[in-house]
Amino acid sequence: MENKKEIETSMANKTDSSTAFFPTDQILPSFNNNSIFDEEGGDKGSTFGGFWDSLSAQDYSSIFDLLQAPPLQPPPPPQLGGSSSSMVASGVAEPSDMVATPNSTSVSSSSTEAANDDQETKTVEEVEQEQEKTKKQLKPKKKNQKRPREPRFAFMTKSEIDHLDDGYRWRKYGQKAVKNSPFPRNYYRCTSAACGVKKRVERSCDDQSIVVTTYEGTHTHPCPITPRGTLGILQETATYGGIGGGGSSLGGGGASSSFMLPHIHHYQQLYQQQPSYFHNSAPSNSSVSFRGVNANSSVQERHFSPTTLSSLARDDGLLQDMLPSQILKEPKKE
DNA sequence: CGTTTTTGACCTGCGC
């Protein structure tokens, strides 16, 4: 057991990391057929079997649903700190892409009822509210275990650091050993009183350099902290969240064991506002890609090449915040 | 002293 701590400690000292966003859920029906998230085959032995298993239970919608989320209820906005060196996103996480490719980054948006159908959402909410009432009546002490499914958003991060600093303050409330992984799964909850956002962090047993972070729910408050040396990012966050102020100091808490994830909503904004930025050039070495379904159920897939990202960053400046400098300077080849 | 982390126990859902 001490090995884990040793690993984590040693990892915390490393700086090489890349963030991979990947679909926590099966975004497209067609993906069910051959995506890594296909748990229907019963192959629970996959690297993220349990992880995807839990996620696959969600209603699958695309990242674009999250893109349309209200300003004050954005998807969890990961922020890129300083230490990551490479990043690739592949919207549709395929095992080979995510795990085998060192620099793969996948974004996985799994918005659930809340982001899907309004009618269904209402129904579900009503039912769940009643369920909650019932449970409260039956078990006033142990709360409602079966909570309404919150929108989930998962990130695969190739990082040596477990706890990724996304700008929000999290309090760890649990840790569990993962069945098929030597690495435990950590459970975090947003420290904001009225915010019920949760976050799970686990490390891939297949590739211990990959950290899977799953956000559940949406923050109901602006980013409360000022990430270390990331004022610019914070401003972006504030812009997205509809707030203008910075925030109180994060203090040094956790500075040694966390780094900033890239702003996922930067991708979202880019995709929404600057679709032309996204080219279909998807180099094998390092790329960022999204895949999802828009309102018309048409497949949306975009790949980001380092070159594209670099130029984008120069043009827009957004990616400078969320992309590691190394990526912008030179595409990492491995 | 307030906040966060740790950790064992407990609860629930699901598969067999």
Next chain:
DNA sequence: GCGCAGGTCAAAAACG
């Protein structure tokens, strides 16, 4: 119905 695994709670410890 039983057992397993995931998820959460909450008291104690650690930390700043």
